[in-house]
Amino acid sequence: KMEEIGYLCDEYYNLIKSPEDNSNDDEDIDGLPDKVSVSSGSGFSISNKGYVITNSHVTDDCKNIQIKNSAKSYDALLVLNDSVNDLALLKADFKPNGILAISDKAPSLLEDIFVAGFPYGDSYSDTLKITKGIVSALVGIGNNTSEIQIDAAIQPGNSGGPIIDNKGNIVGVTVSSLNKEYFLESYGSIPENTNFGVKAETLRNFVKSSNAGIQLKAPSRLQAAKDELSKLLLNSSVKIMCLND
Numbered sequence: 001k002m003e004e005i006g007y008l009c010d011e012y013y014n015l016i017k018s019p020e021d022n023s024n025d026d027e028d029i030d031g032l033p034d035k036v037s038v039s040s041g042s043g044f045s046i047s048n049k050g051y052v053i054t055n056s057h058v059t060d061d062c063k064n065i066q067i068k069n070s071a072k073s074y075d076a077l078l079v080l081n082d083s084v085n086d087l088a089l090l091k092a093d094f095k096p097n098g099i100l101a102i103s104d105k106a107p108s109l110l111e112d113i114f115v116a117g118f119p120y121g122d123s124y125s126d127t128l129k130i131t132k133g134i135v136s137a138l139v140g141i142g143n144n145t146s147e148i149q150i151d152a153a154i155q156p157g158n159s160g161g162p163i164i165d166n167k168g169n170i171v172g173v174t175v176s177s178l179n180k181e182y183f184l185e186s187y188g189s190i191p192e193n194t195n196f197g198v199k200a201e202t203l204r205n206f207v208k209s210s211n212a213g214i215q216l217k218a219p220s221r222l223q224a225a226k227d228e229l230s231k232l233l234l235n236s237s238v239k240i241m242c243l244n245d
Contacts, residue, residue, distance in 0.1 A: 007123065009156045039242040042117035042161030042174065043067065045096035046207065047214050050074075052090040053203065054160030054240045055175055056081050059088045062242035067092045069238050076240075080210040085146055085198055086175050087206045088160075090240075098235025100162055101217040102207070103169035103200040107148050111135040115152040115174055115197075116233040117161030128237050130230065133193070135171070141178075146202040148172050151193035160240055163197045167220040168232050172197025 041058030045051070052067055059065055060083075065076045067090060074092040081088050116130045133152025140147025150163060154174055163172035175198050178191040207214055224232070 007120075040118065040121040040157055041159045041240040041242075042157065043090065043238045043240045044116075044162040044170075045099045045236045045238065046102065046170075046216060048095055048099055049214070050092045050094050050096070051079070051212065051214050052076065052092065052238055052240075053173060053207075054088050054090060055173065056083045056086045056088045058160045058240050059090070059242060064243040065090060066241040066243060067094070067238050068241060069094070069096065070234070073241070079212060080206070082206055085202050085206060087173065087198060087203065089207065089210050089212070091212075096236060096238075098232055099217050100164065100232070100236045101169050101219045102204050103165060103167075103171050103219050104204070105219075106201070107135050107138060107171050107199065109135055109138065111171070112166050113150055113152060113171060114164050114166075114229060114233070115150070115154060115158065115161060116164075116237045117154065117158035117174060118237075118239045119155030119157040121157050121239070126239075128234055130233060136194075140196045141176075146199055147175065147196045148199055150195050150197055152195065153193065154195045162233065162237060164229065164233070166223050166229070168224045168229055169200070169219045170203065171200050173203055 041054055043052045043054035046053055066073045067076045074094045076090040076092040079089040079091050114132050116128055119129055131152040133150050135148050136151045137149035139145050158174050161174045162170055165171050176196050178194045180190050183191050
């Protein structure tokens with residue numbers, strides 16, 4: 001149904017094409033060509049120095065990358081890319097309103113989690129969306145031990161967004177869902193609430209390997225109220241835009 005009205009997504013369910021709008025022939029009010037967003041994803045701040053985490057596949061083949069928070073958009077540089085674990089570290093000249101700590105504890109089955117991101121980009125609203133679920137499995141597809149499985153709903157554009165526990169610590173980075181078309185064709189059913197995230201331990205090792213001297217926030221040991229969690233996610237989550245000139 002989305003394709004019928006002009007939306008297209010990649011294999012990770014990230015928005016790569018919106019309905020065409022030829023009303024201004026891609027020119028701004030000065031008559032100069034605008035930059036056109038060709039894909040979008042999510043990310044989150046881990047440092048007050050402008051370091052942001054997202055997925056590698058969100059930034060693949062980007063000529064330009066922008067980070068957008070509630071205030072404005074910032075040009076970003078790709079500091080480190082890990083295509084195996086599907087992680088990317090970005091750097092932009094901005095100071096976030098909040099940063100997320102990376103958990104130093106292993107995830108546990110049935111652990112409550114919250115997922116934040118910008119599904120479908122700005123196609124129906126530009127606000128942050130948050131869903132709730134649990135850790136469903138401690139491995140990913142093919143027994144991938146660097147991932148966890150979660151049942152919280154995710155949509156195109158959630159990739160790279162934070163998965164936090166009830167203390168506000170990162171337990172994973174949203175990365176993918178099962179291919180619904182494949183399972184429908186192979187098994188005759190559509191998988192529901194079967195989504196995956198890169199584990200916090202893998203993320204910690206990735207950040208350390210960057211040699212960027214990032215001072216990570218210490219993980220919280222206390223359970224946070226829901227309004228505290230929502231404020232934390234709103235202040236730390238960002239939209240990632242892959243642009244072409």
